[in-house]
Amino acid sequence: MSGNRSSRVTIRARVDIVYRLLLLGLDRQRIIDHVHKKYPTWPKSDGAIDRYIAQASVLMEKVGEYERPLEFGRSVARKHDLYTRFMNDRDWTGALRAQDKIDELLGLKAPLRVDIATARQQLVDLLLEDVLGEADAIARGAAE
Numbered sequence: 722m723s724g725n726r727s728s729r730v731t732i733r734a735r736v737d738i739v740y741r742l743l744l745l746g747l748d749r750q751r752i753i754d755h756v757h758k759k760y761p762t763w764p765k766s767d768g769a770i771d772r773y774i775a776q777a778s779v780l781m782e783k784v785g786e787y788e789r790p791l792e793f794g795r796s797v798a799r800k801h802d803l804y805t806r807f808m809n810d811r812d813w814t815g816a817l818r819a820q821d822k823i824d825e826l827l828g829l830k831a832p833l834r835v836d837i838a839t840a841r842q843q844l845v846d847l848l849l850e851d852v853l854g855e856a857d858a859i860a861r862g863a864a865e
Contacts, residue, residue, distance in 0.1 A: 740777035797826055
């Protein structure tokens with residue numbers, strides 16, 4: 722390893738620091754300013770810090786992918802618990818609000834999607850079937 726290169730442990734520690742700064746909501750420029758001020762041993766180039774930010778962002782995405790089902794389930798369970806508590810307290814308004822949130826989370830309140838062009842075509846097809854059926858009946862009656 723050359724004298725200018727950081728060890729894997731050092732890089733991992735730096736990425737962890739940047740990860741925490743991202744969690745605090747700092748943007749790129751504030752992270753760079755903070756690092757230059759607080760960590761004089763870090764590389765001076767913004768490019769090196771950008772690489773730490775990129776690695777920390779990837780970690781954040783991975784954590785989000787892993788935890789989303791868990792957090793979704795936790796959220797639904799908490800709202801079910803609130804619903805039960807409201808019902809036990811005979812707080813009908815609170816129970817309705819909790820149920821609304823449950824419905825919203827589960828997509829039960831999503832608007833029904835209708836493709837107008839497809840619906841029109843299906844209606845035209847049905848009308849044509851009726852008209853053609855009547856025309857066939859008239860033609861058979863005239864032939865008899």
